[in-house]
Amino acid sequence: MSNTVRTVISPGRYVQGKGAIHTIGEYLAQLGSTPLFVADDLVWGLVGHDIEASLKSASLPFQREQFRGIPSAKEVERLVTAIKDAKADIVVAAGGGSTIDAVKAAGHLAGIRWANVPTVASTDAPCSALSVIYTEDGEFEEYRFFPRNPDLVLVDSQVVANAPVSLLVAGVGDALATWLEARATARSGSKTMAGGLPTVTGTALAELSWQVLWDNALPAIDAVRDHQVTPAVEKVIEANTLLSGLGFESGGLAAAHAIHNGLTAVGATHGLAHGQKVNIGSVTQLVLEGAPTSDIREFIEFTTRVGLPNTLTEVGLRADDLDSLRIVAAAATVPGETIHSMPFDVASDDVVSALASIERFAVQVRADAGLPAPVPYVAGH
Ligand SMILES: [Zn+2]
Incomplete structure (x- = not known):
């Protein structure tokens, strides 16, 4: 094309x-x-x-x-x-x-x-x-x-x-990445998964999915704990399934999903849901972008409240386990990966540094906000 x-x-x-x-x-x-x-x-x-x-x-x-x-x-x-x-x-x-x-x-x-x-x-x-x-x-x-x-x-x-609430939570993680990645794709003028440049339509749907989730995810998750369908639940299902689907495909993927794909290369992360790993990708993408500290802080607070992982600890990794982080980063930056849709060049080393940096920062943000400390993930448990 x-x-x-x-x-x-x-x-x-x-x-x-x-x-x-x-x-x-x-x-x-x-x-x-x-x-x-x-x-x-x-x-x-x-x-x-x-x-x-x-x-x-x-x-x-x-x-x-x-x-x-x-x-x-x-x-x-x-x-x-x-x-x-x-x-x-x-x-x-x-x-x-x-x-x-x-x-x-x-x-x-x-x-x-x-x-x-x-x-x-x-x-x-x-x-x-x-x-x-x-x-x-x-x-x-x-x-x-x-x-x-x-x-x-x-x-x-x-x-x-009726399904376990953890699945809806994972869907929110997958869908929150949509706007971050579509925004990056629009800035760089890269091709989307639909095979052309992004339309304003695709980019706008990605942003709408983000707004719907910030407004509705927390009450929707609480309702689904009791298997209730409320208007907030309907909106979150639509955001996770339709808006995020259209938004990622026609708005474009960037670093968050590439880092997710990289995380699958390490056995320690196996057993986690797609959307849980994508959320690590979203936090890492914000760091790579040099996003305002207040934005990263808000994202960590919100995704902690939602119940998504935003530290290495929660996906079975450690900031000092550089061997594993290098494997993740190498897989996330192979030629053809969507990380190359970011509006700047991203090298494997940049990803290692960004990944390693989220641990201390997220732990501190959560402590400052009175939110729970991360619980270590052990694959297969
Ligand atoms: Zn996804």
Whole structure:
């Protein structure tokens, strides 16, 4: 694509609300005649019954394939075979970001349409036309880009509110990065994940997602602790899923997600949610930018209240473990990584210094604000 073209992309339809799951059959009937659902057993136990009933009332046949945990190249291949065996003309992911990423990649390879029914609001994966593929061990491997976004994204707010609150918290971490990264991309005039320069639309949606979260995340998280759907919960689900999805894809990714990808290269961080690692990326990006100290301070205070990690301790790392920080920084700065969309050059050493610096600063900010000290993370616990 030419260097001056601006573009914005989006799913064909976005549906959100309490009880929306009961309408899945209606919407799928507009898209195909032979859907194949992909979900793990846990998710299927929660929503399988309602989905089957909705398909039945829309006179659609019902088939389900199990999802096996990691969106790896091998799992994607297995799902392509399952799609062909099922003679499906639309594949539907029900679950979290991993299921969704695997299904998008499989639907694309199989040459059929795809739709997503996120059962948690933990990532901005559902609306985009790309998948993140991991190794079998959970390390970032590659982004895969597709010519189309999902035809349908349907979110039942009550299903999201029934899930553990930690997943909504992780989604807030993923979505807060959206504006920081879109702002950096707009400043540098870099290409976005949509393949062109950012539109004012994409950048504005990223900023709106940030405002919605600062205004609503704390009450929404409290409501979801009790599995309640309130207007604040609806707004946060939309910010995490739709606004952040459109905002990151058409507004652009920068340092925060590259640092997330770098963190996956270190075993100590495995088991943490995507949005938790992204939040470390956001704090680190603010440091790299030389953002005003008051901005970094506010971000650390807010994300502590939300329940997100903003110290190395909380992601299994230490400021004096330079070997690990160098591995993270090297992976975050490989050619082609989105960190090169920052409005200045970022070298691996800069990332090591920024990462190491957040520990003391965040610990102090939290102490000054009377917020809890960081609790060490131990992988696999
Ligand atoms: Zn993300």
